[in-house]
Amino acid sequence: MADYLPHTSEEVVDMLDFLGLSTLDDLFAHVPAALRLSQGLDMTPGLSEPDVANIFAEYTSANEATLAKLVCFAGAGAYDHEVPAVVKMLGSRSEFVTAYTPYQPEVAQGILQAIFEYQTMISRLSGLPIANASLYDGATALVEAVNMAAGSTGRSKLVISAGVHPHWRETVRTFAQGTGHELVIAPLVNGITNWSAVDTSGAAAIVATYPNYLGFLEDLSAPKSLATENEALFIVCGDPVAAGILKTAGQWGADIYVGEGQPFGTALSFGGPYLGLFACTEAQIRRLPGRLVGETVDTEGRRAFVTTLRAREQDIRREKATSNVCTNQTLMAVTAAIQLSYLGTHGLRDVATRCAQGARYAYEQIVALDGVSAVSDQPFFREFAVSTAQPADVVLERLVVDGFLGGLSANSLAGATDSSLADPTHTLLITVTEKRTKIEIDTYVAALAKAVK
């Protein structure tokens, strides 16, 4: 059995003696006896690290969908991008990994400055002046964004594109049970949002997405106009990698940007921990959720960083706080700052371009296959949806045999009756990142040709 407790048995006796106690149980004498466990927990006894490693080997070997076993063409908010050795190593430095929230700035300048640099990068990629120190993930960042919009406008109606990732929409719906927000979902037609199908009057927020979860790029001028007309806030859920080549949320007129930052140096990780990106205009800063790092000086006049505008936060404002966020995803934010610094101005552009090139190369071959048809004629970035003659789940099962995680079925994300698609069970979402080679794509297309028949 492994143990991380330092005291020798003699020390324990001495310490108890110092307290006037004779046994460790005496420490809990004030806990009512009727409540105390007489036999301890009903759990296996402790094991050595190598023994536990053996147990974990059973878990890992039972996972078929690893990158080593299957070539990944799946995306939908979780992407197989390159994570270079330097990012992994710097991001796993134990000073970053084992620190707590930077409450004492004199001994936390490392984390604070890294977050300041991260905030700068997210501000630039979103095209908005304020970015916070991170939130849990993209879905929960959207929850904070709609709460900000509701607080700012004093309204409760949220008009949300059906192109927003189904899990994000569902997460917003869950938290609306507490806040009382009303959700109006604008359906997709030809793969893009039909805003005119819904009543946007009295909306707190218009929520668009860029690209949408089917991969398609929508012209965001229409939802921006609706937001302006209705004096609603314009929220853009954006793929941060796309910002390497596409217009930023700020350029589209967003008041709030949210995104999923996993592509910036975080492994697929079975969905977490990921990185919730959040940026907004200066007008919204007093409602900003989570932490914000600002630059200042120390008593010697040296540049220093510190968490700021703390009066917004839950530990001070308590029930009047606009958000309950305390813990965030700092380590992923630091990792993102490292990854983005590694990529640099031109690297992110190269990655985004490579994604678009690979996706287009794959798309043109795939829509030409018998048994596959296009869902939309709209432009896309690094993923796209196609209709399959066979159910998408069946197609995916067949592709596994050939060594591919061949995408995701829309059905698995959105359910069979989602307003985003006519037939989710026959819709396959395919993603191509900069990692996919021509040979991988060609082999995948050949396997897909068989699988869709």
Next chain:
Amino acid sequence: MTLKAQPGGRASSAPLLGNGTEPTIFEMSVAGRSSHQLRTTHVPAMTLEELVPSAHLNPDVVPLAEVSERDLVAHFTRLSHRQFAVDLGAYPLGSCTMKYNPKFCDSVAADPGLNSVHPGAPAALTQGWLRLMVDLEEKLCEVTGMAAATLQPSAGAAGELTGLLLMRAYHEARGDVRRRVIIPDSAHGTNPASVTLGGYEVTTIPSDERGLVDLDALKKVLGPDVAGIMLTNPNTVGLFEEEITEIAAAVHEVGGLLYYDGANLNAILGVVRPGDMGFDIVHMNLHKTFATPHGGGGPGAGPVAVAARLAEYLPGPKATKLADGTFDWVQPANSIGRVHGWHGNAMVLARALAYIDVHGGDGLTRVAQHAVLNANWLRHRLREVLPAAFDRPCMHECVLTASAFKQQHSVKALDLAKRLMEKGFHAPTVYFPLIVDEALMFEPTETESLQTLEAMAQALEEIAVEAAATPELVRNAPTATPVSRVDEARAARQLIPTEDAAQR
């Protein structure tokens, strides 16, 4: 007892060269420099204009840093040297449970068999992960004495709000309209913030002179409109709510539910369980109780466990073991829905399970025992210097008061905490809980040695002497750190949240 050995938890030898300012990554940038590489793919290189209509293309390039890999490494390594961490030394930050994070648990999470799995892959291809989640849920239920759990919430606060939505779903299913949630005045700030977001009003009740819930005050505010109460036990003062059974009975009597804030669960592992105390909903902070590293402020994980009558409302889909022995995602019958984009902070969950397996039932009990032993030893050792706010045995943390220093020497709790950092230890939590004047909350944790505790106590004794003899020294501390005290007012007044706002 004489303690001569060198303390392992003192960080005063941390090597730092000088006290210069680290440039930002942008200040280090040189236009045209880069470090990135891309693999050879042979994918046809269409131009951006061919790929995307011009209406979508950004006419400008978003500027990021432009540095060599060597400079990148140097910058972030130097930043890491400007950061205190558990791996450097003792971090007695009360309420935050900064215990040592076993490296083994990190190594488990680094396995590509876990961390290279796509979260949307079909259940048939991720049986290992689903089984891991089912196993963890079962163990968390045993630790808390509950029936079922969700692993989705990403942090304690997310768990709180999830718990409040479960409370709401439970009452609403009974056609029961309730409007208030009761919270003691000593509660974490996340509690009242979560209550508001859960659609309830906060009713605050005072603590009594013992630092515990005032049962009479509680009974006065109970009524049929009370949805429930949120309690931390041991509470935020580090004391066990001895009348918990009576509290539970009173709340249940009016049809309310008991919510357990698991921030301090580490104090009672294997000793007493929230479920046995009468709690209905429990969140756990895996990054505290089960030692998953906190990453400078996150990630954490905040699973929520519930009594059987609430299981049908849990967030879904949930990893579930089927009759045939395989695993699949199953939606609870009346689920409140998702509270996370995928399945929760999975890698944190894996680390926590490894920690639980290594310790086992017996080891977890010892974790709680030693955490409580260390806190009581430190409280007693410091009794002459910094008296406890409440003169009773504490659990895993102790709240001391610097009120006498403030009165006699105009030296505040914050000053003592800042000076302690120069002596090689992280500061304790200061000014929390709010009900204690000049509060210093120490949580030494079970992984600090007796030698480290003694060294920390001696450092505080030295500071007490300094506070009387040279109070300026303490009030101006720290000066040996990378920066001295920072101008927080200026940071808020002249907000500079980005390099661009700084306009260098």
